Amino acid sequence: MYINWAEQEINLKIVYYGPGLSGKTTNLMHIYNKLDSSMRSELVSLSTKEDRTLFFDFMQLEIGEIKGKKPKFNLYTVPGQVYYSNSRRIILNGADGIVFVADSQKERNDENLDTLLDLENNLIDKGESLQDIPWVLQYNKRDLPNRESVSVLQKKLNFWGVPYFESVAHRGVAVFPTLKEIIKRVIVHIQSI
Amino acid sequence: MNLNKGGNGQPIVLSGEMYKSIADVLTDLSSKTRAKTIIFADMNGHPITQRGQTTEINIPNMAALAAGDFAATAEMAKMVGEKKRFKYLFHEGEKTNIYLSNVGEGFLLIVVFDSDIALGMIRIFTKRAIDTLSELLANAKEEEQKASKFLDVEFSNYLNQELDKAFNF
Ligand SMILES: Nc1nc2c(ncn2[C@@H]2O[C@H](COP(=O)(O)OP(=O)(O)O)[C@@H](O)[C@H]2O)c(=O)[nH]1
Ligand SMILES: [Mg+2]
Numbered sequence: 001m002y003i004n005w006a007e008q009e010i011n012l013k014i015v016y017y018g019p020g021l022s023g024k025t026t027n028l029m030h031i032y033n034k035l036d037s038s039m040r041s042e043l044v045s046l047s048t049k050e051d052r053t054l055f056f057d058f059m060q061l062e063i064g065e066i067k068g069k070k071p072k073f074n075l076y077t078v079p080g081q082v083y084y085s086n087s088r089r090i091i092l093n094g095a096d097g098i099v100f101v102a103d104s105q106k107e108r109n110d111e112n113l114d115t116l117l118d119l120e121n122n123l124i125d126k127g128e129s130l131q132d133i134p135w136v137l138q139y140n141k142r143d144l145p146n147r148e149s150v151s152v153l154q155k156k157l158n159f160w161g162v163p164y165f166e167s168v169a170h171r172g173v174a175v176f177p178t179l180k181e182i183i184k185r186v187i188v189h190i191q192s193i
Numbered sequence: 194m195n196l197n198k199g200g201n202g203q204p205i206v207l208s209g210e211m212y213k214s215i216a217d218v219l220t221d222l223s224s225k226t227r228a229k230t231i232i233f234a235d236m237n238g239h240p241i242t243q244r245g246q247t248t249e250i251n252i253p254n255m256a257a258l259a260a261g262d263f264a265a266t267a268e269m270a271k272m273v274g275e276k277k278r279f280k281y282l283f284h285e286g287e288k289t290n291i292y293l294s295n296v297g298e299g300f301l302l303i304v305v306f307d308s309d310i311a312l313g314m315i316r317i318f319t320k321r322a323i324d325t326l327s328e329l330l331a332n333a334k335e336e337e338q339k340a341s342k343f344l345d346v347e348f349s350n351y352l353n354q355e356l357d358k359a360f361n362f
Binding site: 004064172 | 204205206207208209212213235236237238239241251253254257258261264265268339340341343344345346347348349351352353355356357359360362
């Protein structure tokens, strides 16, 4: 978080976290495609030739002036693959809120949990935890036939009872509601500190 | 306010006075070096202020990438046994160069300049600017203003309304 009183500006960082291929980049692409260019920066993707996120994706949202204040939201995704754990830790630095994008497919159950624990470990290293930081869960790929039931996903991943969304990111289902909820949570959290 | 902690994810709150002092240093550096663009940002990639040509370059993206650059090379520094991140990074192009320096642990300075300007000159003036900035930041008084004061309840109500409008597809 960065606040500039002279410019009445507040910059907040929101990180999309989750296992590889769960749909993090797709969330950002949908936001990018839907929003007017006056409200967002270009989408930068540091990706491999195969389109896998190598370091991060980044885009800034600017909602415009609200009561004279200029809130800006910096959206990042992390690379999901296990061997990029260092990159995830780096990108998590300074995060004000997290969207955990889980892959609903049954065979991805273990990876979802492993990545959530990886997130918690990275937060603990910085003296934070999933208990304090604002975050939401997104169960993505709800369109696939091999999807796990939401009640099982809830049991496996949502120990903290945070808000969750059932999404189909490539069709834009629940992408904006997820974003709106994390923004709301981040703001409420700031007001409490 | 512990400005050195900026890079660790601590909230950074800049007072108006501090912001103006930083802006003055950048104005000075800009006129002395004839750099194309100068950006001061925090290590999390949030741009703070900029000088020069600022419309051709996408400032938020540039700041985010510069912070990523420092983060990546800090890991490289560790791998070769350095205790701290590299002090500066230099990227040389055909027509344009970029000189990135860290300012304390929590901030960074991006200087974009034509390749016909001598790097030595950029380095000398940038070094001076960094010294001034570091001193400014180190002597910053504990900020009274809290983040929560910046965002009152009325603000969140308006923000929610704006988000509903903006995300209404
Ligand atoms: N069936 C289905 N595919 C999706 C969904 N969301 C994303 N995808 C696809 O999953 C793949 C990986 O998505 P990507 O966003 O790159 O994953 P990331 O590694 O988390 O960034 C892409 O081919 C997407 O088109 C979804 O809701 N349903
Ligand atoms: Mg990706």
